Amino acid sequence: GEHVEPWSYIKFPFLKNVGWKGFVDGEDSGVYRVAPLARLNASEGMATPLAQKEYERMYETLGGKPAHFTLAYHWARLIEALYAAENMHNLANDPDIIDPKVRTIPTATPDEGVGVVEAPRGILIHHYKTDKNGIIEKANIIVATQHNSAAMNLGIQRAAKALIKNGNVEEGILNMIEMTYRAYDPCHACGTHSLPGSVPIIVNIYNHKGEKIREIKN
Structure with a gap:
């Protein structure tokens, strides 16, 4: 799911x-x-x-x-x-x-296909539906970054709680927290299916009372 x-x-x-x-x-x-x-x-x-x-x-x-x-x-x-x-x-x-006879000529016009493959980042799942001309009408893609997304959030949360003390968020601490999700080699353009040309990120820092004490923007 x-x-x-x-x-x-x-x-x-x-x-x-x-x-x-x-x-x-x-x-x-x-x-x-x-x-x-x-x-x-x-x-x-x-x-x-x-x-x-x-x-x-x-x-x-x-x-x-x-x-x-x-x-x-x-x-x-x-x-x-x-x-x-x-x-x-x-x-x-x-x-x-290396066999040159690697192409299979289709005998009919396929209108739906699902592919699952292990890529270096993890499992890729592609599901496409096309019309009679082969134009894609529906596409559903689940990439490795999506599979790992919940685990990445868990890791970032734990790293932040362990490293951020008294609202002190220095560059070195942010780099250490970043190590958590860099381990997954994420591609958020792939995972979100969104390419706006920039990545506007806002990080809010909260204390133990749930009060926002700092906002960081890229």
Whole structure:
């Protein structure tokens, strides 16, 4: 399912069989994450020797599987990059990939299609409907940033509460909070489906009483 909030263009997907229970985590939460760390958590290992060695080292360091440390996304991303580098030669010589007969000519005019693929940022889901001329009439796209959107909000909230003291919001503190969502490699243009040409951002800082004490604009 997809949850909507009035303060954001981005939707917040959740596990439908669990339901939306707000911006909370834990076993009873419908919030989930995708991308490198999620893939490694779900895998049994890597298919190349060097990547497998680093895979084992990461989980040994982090205390086993599954690992939920947000900054470990960077580590997982490096392991996947190492796997890609090792496997590049094999893919470049794969007979199915280099076969010139790769195009399938359609025998009918399709009017609807759904594609799901794992991209570096995470799962991409594209759903299109077209008219008889192939003109798109409806499109629904769920990208990795949307899948991770609820988790990003949770992480930012926790980082802000831990780092901001007495309303003191210095540049260095903001950079540390930013590390939370940078780990997900987000693309908000993709996630919001909005390209106004600029990104007007207003960040309101509240104290423990819920009183606004500062406003930051880009």
